Amino acid sequence: MSAIEAQRRNAALLRQSRPITHLVKRFIDLVGAALLCLVLAPVFLVISVCVALDGGPVFYRHRRIGRYGVPFGCLKFRTMILGADNCLSEYLSYHPEAGDEWERDQKLTFDPRVTPIGRFLRRTSLDELPQLVNVLMGDMSLVGPRPVTEGELRHYGTATPDYLSVRPGITGLWQVSGRNDVSYDRRVALDQAYVTSLSLWRDLVILFKTPAVVLSKRGAR
Secondary structure, three states: OOHHHHHHHHHHHHHHOOHHHHHHHHHHHHHHHHHHHHHOHHHHHHHHHHHHHHOOOOEEEEEEEOHHHOEEEEEEEOOEOOOHHHHHHHHHHHOHHHHHHHHHHOOOOOOOOEOHHHHHHHHHOHHHOOHHHHHHHOOOEEEOOOOEOOOHHHHHHHHHHHHHOOOOEEEOOOHHHOHHHOOHHHHHHHHHHHHHOOOHHHHHHHHHHHHHHHHHOOOOO
8 A cells, every 4th residue: 555545544434423514514504505505696696807907817727735635726815927837937037035935935024926916815815716616516625724735745754644534625724823933844734633632612713713814914925
């Protein structure tokens, strides 16, 4: 059995230990995401028009790792210019200090690829609203660990089975504990703490805190 298969098996066993909690959590996800999609439909429309003004696609789908290690397309409103990948390579070649930051955090304090509307969407986290569709499809949860790429999963080490045992969330402990002001190691610790002490009450508290954190723009980039 490979290391990845073993981690997936351990993740499945962890999830099976709390079946009722996971069933109720999924019910809350479905009802909550459906209601939010209806209420926020006008916001979706306005943002879609603004993003599409440069002639590019409205949505961006990024490959992330979900429950049991199954990859999925994580949806966001597009916040970057067309040809962003080439722009990043060129920028990092001229700014090696930015390369260190990218390697460490997979984010840049100043990202030349981000459009003006994209900066606003990122600061307010409105770019993540399409992830409500991911919740309805079963790829994500309203609350959970931050969705990561396959490359980022190496940072989780022994915490990997915990991470893979639940669906990643639109919001979570990391988002209400400082967001980008938190180191990556601290982020991993918060994700593991969330899973090992999974609680529907904590989910409600995190959901309640999230709007205030977003409006404060604390840790936003």
